[in-house]
Amino acid sequence: MRLKIDEDGIRTMVEQSIGKSLTSCLQCSKCGGGCVHSEEFDLTPRQVVESLLDCQDGKVLDSRMIWLCGRSCSACQAVCPVGLPLNEIMAVLREEAGRRGIEPKYEKPSMIYYKFEHCAKHQEEGEASESSTGRETQPA
Numbered sequence: 001m002r003l004k005i006d007e008d009g010i011r012t013m014v015e016q017s018i019g020k021s022l023t024s025c026l027q028c029s030k031c032g033g034g035c036v037h038s039e040e041f042d043l044t045p046r047q048v049v050e051s052l053l054d055c056q057d058g059k060v061l062d063s064r065m066i067w068l069c070g071r072s073c074s075a076c077q078a079v080c081p082v083g084l085p086l087n088e089i090m091a092v093l094r095e096e097a098g099r100r101g102i103e104p105k106y107e108k109p110s111m112i113y114y115k116f117e118h119c120a121k122h123q124e125e126g127e128a129s130e131s132s133t134g135r136e137t138q139p140a
Contacts (some may be wrong), residue, residue, distance in 0.1 A: 010060065010096055011052045017092045024082045025049045031076035031086060041065040045076045045086050048093070066093040067104040 015021055025046070032044030043051070043065040051060045060066065069076070069090045077086045097103075 009052075009055055010057045010093070011055065013096065014052060014089055014092050018085050018088050020084060022049050022053055022084070025053075025084055026081060028081060030079045030081065031084075034075050034079040035069075036075065037068070037073075040068055045069065045089075048089070049084070060093060061097045061100065061102050064104065066090050066097060 011022060027046055027050065029044070029046050032038050032046050035041075035045070038044060041064060043060070043063045045065075048060055048063070048065055069086070074087055077084070080086065
């Protein structure tokens with residue numbers, strides 16, 4: 001049986017956006033294994049890549065994973081042996097889902113969504129407040 005590749009599918013869009021081929025994924029599962037929040041997801045990062053390679057666009061866009069992964073966290077990206085930019089992949093998928101009118105399939109995002117957003121916001125506010133007070137860090 002021959003696998004039919006949809007050249008105009010999301011896979012092509014993702015690959016063009018990240019500047020890498022998804023076929024470089026080794027399917028080693030280190031990305032999911034390195035994620036402390038994997039119990040929150042319906043798909044692992046590896047399964048998202050695999051589904052994109054298998055032209056299962058609907059499965060990916062309907063997943064809870066794309067809405068929760070890749071927000072100020074890079075644990076999976078750090079352990080990826082081929083350096084796939086998983087944060088960027090998830091951002092492209094969220095953008096495409098939004099264009100198609102697909103929304104998250106749950107009432108409230110999980111706590112990790114807020115945790116990641118809060119951490120990024122908190123870090124920016126912390127940096128801004130230190131610079132606005134005129135304090136400078138002195139070398140030790």
